[in-house]
Amino acid sequence: MTRQIVIDPVTRIEGHAKITIHLDDDGRVQNAEFHVTQFRGFEKFCEGRPFSEMPSLMARICGICPVSHLIASAKACDELLAVQIPRTGQYLRRLMNLAQMVQSHALSFFHLASPDLLLGMDSDPGKRNIFGVLEAHPELARDGIQLRKFGQQIIEWLGGKRIHPAWVVPGGVSAPLTAERRDQILATVPEALEIAKRTIKWYKGVYEKFQSEIATFANFPSLFMGLTTERGRLALYDGKLRFMDEAGNIIADRLEPSQYSEYIEEAVEPYSYLKFPYYKPMGYPDGCYRVGPLARLNICTNCGTPIADAELTEFRQIQEGAVLSSFHYHYARLIEIIFCLERMEIYLTHPDILSKHVRAFAGPNSLEGVGVTEAPRGTLIHHYRIDENGLMKWANLIIATGHNNAAMNRGVTQVAKHYIKGATIPEGMLNRVEAVIRTYDPCLSCSTHAVGQMPLHVQLVAPDGTLVAEARRDDPDGVGGRIR
Amino acid sequence: MASAAHVVTLTIDGRDVSANADDTVLEVARENGIFIPRLCNIDGLTPVGACRLCLIEIKGSPKLVPACVAKVTEGMEVTTKSERLDRYRRVILEMLFAERNHICSVCVSNGHCELQALALDIGMTHVRVPYRYLRVGIDASHDRFIVDHNRCVLCTRCVRVCDEIEGAHTWDLLGRGTNSRVITDLHQPWGESDTCTSCGKCVNVCPTGALSIKGHSVAEMSKRKQFLPYLTLMRTEK
Numbered sequence: 044m045t046r047q048i049v050i051d052p053v054t055r056i057e058g059h060a061k062i063t064i065h066l067d068d069d070g071r072v073q074n075a076e077f078h079v080t081q082f083r084g085f086e087k088f089c090e091g092r093p094f095s096e097m098p099s100l101m102a103r104i105c106g107i108c109p110v111s112h113l114i115a116s117a118k119a120c121d122e123l124l125a126v127q128i129p130r131t132g133q134y135l136r137r138l139m140n141l142a143q144m145v146q147s148h149a150l151s152f153f154h155l156a157s158p159d160l161l162l163g164m165d166s167d168p169g170k171r172n173i174f175g176v177l178e179a180h181p182e183l184a185r186d187g188i189q190l191r192k193f194g195q196q197i198i199e200w201l202g203g204k205r206i207h208p209a210w211v212v213p214g215g216v217s218a219p220l221t222a223e224r225r226d227q228i229l230a231t232v233p234e235a236l237e238i239a240k241r242t243i244k245w246y247k248g249v250y251e252k253f254q255s256e257i258a259t260f261a262n263f264p265s266l267f268m269g270l271t272t273e274r275g276r277l278a279l280y281d282g283k284l285r286f287m288d289e290a291g292n293i294i295a296d297r298l299e300p301s302q303y304s305e306y307i308e309e310a311v312e313p314y315s316y317l318k319f320p321y322y323k324p325m326g327y328p329d330g331c332y333r334v335g336p337l338a339r340l341n342i343c344t345n346c347g348t349p350i351a352d353a354e355l356t357e358f359r360q361i362q363e364g365a366v367l368s369s370f371h372y373h374y375a376r377l378i379e380i381i382f383c384l385e386r387m388e389i390y391l392t393h394p395d396i397l398s399k400h401v402r403a404f405a406g407p408n409s410l411e412g413v414g415v416t417e418a419p420r421g422t423l424i425h426h427y428r429i430d431e432n433g434l435m436k437w438a439n440l441i442i443a444t445g446h447n448n449a450a451m452n453r454g455v456t457q458v459a460k461h462y463i464k465g466a467t468i469p470e471g472m473l474n475r476v477e478a479v480i481r482t483y484d485p486c487l488s489c490s491t492h493a494v495g496q497m498p499l500h501v502q503l504v505a506p507d508g509t510l511v512a513e514a515r516r517d518d519p520d521g522v523g524g525r526i527r
Numbered sequence: 528m529a530s531a532a533h534v535v536t537l538t539i540d541g542r543d544v545s546a547n548a549d550d551t552v553l554e555v556a557r558e559n560g561i562f563i564p565r566l567c568n569i570d571g572l573t574p575v576g577a578c579r580l581c582l583i584e585i586k587g588s589p590k591l592v593p594a595c596v597a598k599v600t601e602g603m604e605v606t607t608k609s610e611r612l613d614r615y616r617r618v619i620l621e622m623l624f625a626e627r628n629h630i631c632s633v634c635v636s637n638g639h640c641e642l643q644a645l646a647l648d649i650g651m652t653h654v655r656v657p658y659r660y661l662r663v664g665i666d667a668s669h670d671r672f673i674v675d676h677n678r679c680v681l682c683t684r685c686v687r688v689c690d691e692i693e694g695a696h697t698w699d700l701l702g703r704g705t706n707s708r709v710i711t712d713l714h715q716p717w718g719e720s721d722t723c724t725s726c727g728k729c730v731n732v733c734p735t736g737a738l739s740i741k742g743h744s745v746a747e748m749s750k751r752k753q754f755l756p757y758l759t760l761m762r763t764e765k
Binding site (some may be wrong): 091093100213 | 532555632633635637664665667668673675718741742745746747
């Protein structure tokens with residue numbers, strides 16, 4: 044008999060995962076389900092609070108990408124104020140967003156994914172972590188730590204705190220940038236760019252060794268969604284939504300993000316608390332789409348910065364149409380790091396960046412607001428309704444990892460079908476399941492951090508519902524479910 | 528030289544100090560740079576001895592006494608710091624935190640809050656009594672200000688400043704015990720109050736994030752406290 048699913052009310056996305064693999068009569072993998080078994084309730088307990096509190100409150104959803112929630116929330120609040128925020132305020136928000144993108148991507152690539160890439164999918168699990176990387180490839184590990192520090196440091200310099208800075212507020216930011224800080228940040232960019240260039244060069248030399256993983260890691264046709272600028276360029280802060288199909292055709296473009304509910308709908312599956320968003324015109328599950336670095340690089344016309352554009356051209360050689368294997372999220376992430384660093388220099392050297400006019404003040408002028416931005420993991424939507432006094436009445440959040448839910452499930456099924464033969468679960472399988480989920484850098488891995496492993500629970504279920512085999516990897520440090 | 532007759536000498540934490548006979552121990556301690564925690568008390572308003580954080584020990588008395596209302600007497604020996612006092616003060620703080628919903632990380636007054644500062648000062652790392660999660664609301668009906676009862680500690684500074692300094696007496700207390708609330712007028716929404724002059728004094732004396740200026744984001748609400756002794760002084764001199 045299958046064991047009861049334990050619900051840990053820890054975090055919305057981060058924390059514990061469970062996978063169930065269903066076998067057919069011949070013992071072959073029929074289907075696999077990736078369960079997100081946690082519930083957080085942010086949409087509910089924000090009700091009745093002043094909307095001006097939302098950016099900081101919503102940022103508490105995540106300790107890795109608090110800046111994305113800050114920004115999506117502040118943008119939704121900008122709409123409630125119904126103001127145009129000062130240009131410098133917007134540049135400063137963008138700057139912090141870029142810094143976060145760098146640190147989050149660095150965390151995903153170096154701390155979480157690089158052990159698999161460097162030491163091998165089947166290497167000793169005891170060493171397959173950042174410390175193993177430090178031992179085997181100290182320069183690479185140092186680069187990763189340095190790059191993450193770079194991003195975190197800039198967030199602190201701008202907002203006063205590395206995690207959960209309260210600096211991004213409805214209407215702009217709460218304090219302008221000083222010339223000293225600007226120079227301080229500018230001085231650190233070249234080193235970070237060198238690290239990023241070095242890493243992508245190294246990565247391009249090794250990723251082809253992973254042909255079998257590339258072929259099976261969620262390598263299937265799907266749609267891709269993300270924001271682009273008016274001209275179709277890579278956009279991380281603001282833009283219009285674009286959908287692309289697997290052949291690289293743009294099937295919908297310049298969609299107004301605030302109208303998201305017209306083309307995104309969410310399906311519910313009984314086995315997961317995480318909803319399954321899909322592209323409405325194509326229905327569920329055909330309208331399954333992916334977001335995040337891979338999707339962003341697929342859908343954009345170009346990046347708009349020289350080094351990133353050169354890398355993008357090379358990236359697009361992988362496959363005609365859209366790049367389909369989720370394994371290439373890693374590659375896309377590295378290109379985005381370069382893009383972010385190049386963009387940071389542009390904002391920092393902008394003549395208006397030191398302007399003191401960084402915030403627009405107003406009361407609640409509109410009773411509904413939608414804020415959409417690109418988080419490191421993909422498109423993030425905050426949608427609020429307030430009463431005339433400015434108190435929250437209703438909130439709907441679609442988190443980046445949620446968009447990828449259907450694709451993650453299909454990815455798990457694909458990996459299971461390829462690697463599970465018979466009724467046993469080899470360790471390498473567990474790790475590959477972990478690794479396919481990890482390519483998406485879901486907030487699940489946020490909470491398990493670099494040391495230790497994702498607490499996974501894999502069950503093999505026969506057609507009659509009996510449990511054939513089970514493998515469990517507990518959270519050795521007991522940190523998996525900690526709310527950050 | 529009538530005032531000379533009213534000078535008394537006493538010791539606070541072993542230090543000899545002199546004071547006017549109508550001074551309170553808290554005033555004398557503060558004049559002499561001796562820190563005694565306080566929450567309901569504020570310079571410029573009548574003390575009420577409500578929060579009990581300024582409890583002190585007086586030699587010869589088995590009871591603890593709130594320093595804000597204890598008048599000095601000749602030869603008094605006061606202790607402001609002891610293990611026993613720390614214990615009492617900490618329990619009081621813990622109960623204040625447990626009574627309503629003080630969520631510093633998303634509070635407008637984070638970093639500028641007297642309750643938070645006192646907890647930090649006393650080294651309160653956790654709360655040992657169960658939280659009550661009282662369901663108390665927010666009144667955001669006023670144009671400029673918000674009252675968030677989740678953060679209110681019922682110090683009544685707002686009630687006193689509105690009555691004694693502004694003269695409007697918009698604020699008052701409703702109910703008893705944990706059902707107590709600060710209310711405007713006869714428990715009408717603040718925005719509908721006829722008596723409120725929107726002067727903002729209540730907001731500035733509020734020790735926590737209970738009263739704040741509308742539109743302020745998390746950690747942005749710092750209070751201006753200096754105005755109060757100044758106003759009191761100027762009005763007395765006239």
